[in-house]
Amino acid sequence: MAQLLKEIRRNPLLWLLAFVPVVFVAEKVAPHSPSLIFVLSILAITPLAALLSHATEAIAAKTGDATGGLLNATLGNMTELVIGLAALRAGDYTLVKASIVGAIVANTLFMLGASFLLGGLKHHVQEFNRATVRMQASLLFLATVALLAPSIAADSDPGGSLGFVRRLSVGLSFLLIAAYGLGMLFTLKTHKEAFGSVATDDEAASTHWPLSLALSTLAGVTVLVALVSEIFVGVVQAGAEAFGMSQAFVGFVVVALVGGAAEMASAFAGARKNHLDLSVGIALGSASQIALFVAPVLVLLSYLVGPHPMDLQLWPGAVVMMMISVLAATLVTSSGRSAWFVGALLLMVYVVFAMTLYLAPPAAGGVAPP
Template sequence: MNMLLKEIRHSPLLWLLVFVPIVLAVEVLAPSAHTALFVLAVLAIVPLAALLSHATESVAEKTGDAIGGLLNATLGNLTELIIAIAALYAGEYMLVKASIAGVIVANALFMLGASFLLGGLRYRTQEFNRAGGRLHAALLLMATVALLTPAAVANLDLAQGTAVTQKLSTGLAILLIAAYALSLLFSLKTHKDLFAGEDHAEKDEEMLPIGVAVGTLIAVTVLVALVSHIFVGSVQKAGETLGMSPAFVGFIVVALVGGAAEMAVAFSAARKDRLDMSVGIALGSASQIALFVAPVLVLLSYVIGPKPMDLQFWPGAVVMVMIATVTACFITNSGRSAWFIGALLLFIYAIFAMTLYVVPPGAHVAS
């Protein structure tokens, strides 16, 4: 515990942790101050992400980069799952779907691209395990096909179109969860030797003891979930003030802020030439959202939602997810990266963000 306190004292970024109790207090005292809550929530999430980054790296030192990447992706997506469940309960299905598609695209393009860029600025070229990248890219491709199918069925002139789409979405949800479970068995059990990364990391940082690191991971994940819930509750009103559409808020803002913890770890790992971990976090998180979080939300909607949710996304979202997936497949095929590759991925993401901001989908968003 003393080591953790020392880490906070000597890191100016972690001093922003003071905003965590502040935003929680403002949420109780002035719940209608949406703009203030939005700003305070962002300021609180940033240091929590940095602390989660250090704790996850400490755990990864003991478990290896493959398990470390899976652990961080799971903890990061747990926050997004909690946010989505709250939106699901409120019937905000557009926000749920926009955030699902947005997280997939943000991880496959923004997180991966920024990792390549930051690592490439320090190392001329970097290498990563192609097997892991190919596995996650293949899972994303399959999940994208699953997202295309309900949209295609919805365009057919069927007497019971809505019921057919809902039944199809439920069946697809079960298949996607089964595929994700099999991918874990394949990568962590039967063929785990294919996904072992090389140990070429810089180890000049003092890592937290495993017990302190795990305790920190649990505590920070809970705090991130609480603050993120406040963020989502205020971001809609703040978005209206700033001229942002609900689709832009879910696809871009919620995805980036909700994934801040994972991004902090991925960027730090890339700067230390641990690109296996960065790729594992970025694509692993994207595939976990597509194959686990999204299907779970469909099934949960039968229990906690005002009506069942389907997997029918608006056409623009499906196209963006497909482009991001194909790009990830292409990029991870070589097993090597440089800073310019990362810059190109960021440009593609910027094109998507600009398109959603200037031409919001509005009525075209499926509910």
């Protein structure tokens, strides 16, 4: 605990942890000020993300970058799951679907691109394990095909039964969860030797936190991130409207970036310290988990907590953006090496999507169930 307090005193960014209790108090005493709570939630999540980053680095130093990246992505995606559950209970399926697609695209373009950029500005050329990229890209391609099927079925027969699309979505959800489980078995058990980290000479990337402190900090901070995120989703719509944002843009950009803040902080820190395997593992591993686990779980849970079942039918451009994101990430990582310019290109593709969605948001009927 003394080491944790020392880290908080040393890092000015962690002083923003004071906003964590403030946002809880603001929710109780000023529930009719969504814009204020909206901003406070973002300020509270930011230092929590930084603290989560430090704990993840400590775990990665003990377990290896691949396992550390998987663990961080798993705990980090609890935030997306909590946000999705809160939106499901409110029946806001537009926000749920937009945040799912936005999180996948943000991880494969924004998080990966920013990691390459930040790492490349400090290190001339960085290397990483190409096997990890190929594996995660294959899983994301499968998820994209599965998410495309309900949209094709609905478009080919506009007057068809809504029940068919929902039944298809349920079947695809079980298929995606099974694929995710098989992928974990392949990378962590039967062929784990192929997914080791590329060795680096940067010893500064290690941390002296004991594993017990790192694990307890990681778990505790993840819970706090989830709680703050639940407050955030309750005010995100009203708060975003006050800043002139559409609902689809909020889900695709704002919720995706805020929900993934913890993972992004860890990925960026790893890249700066020349542990690019950790960054790639977090970015693409998180995208795969959202597509293969979070999205289908939310579909299944909608039968329990939602006002009506949710399907996997997306607006026309969503699957296209996912496919382009996967192809772009696969293209720029095919050599197993990166530089700052590669990251800049990925970020530009992400900005194109964000600008397009901000200026011409999809019709709500293309996202939410009828």
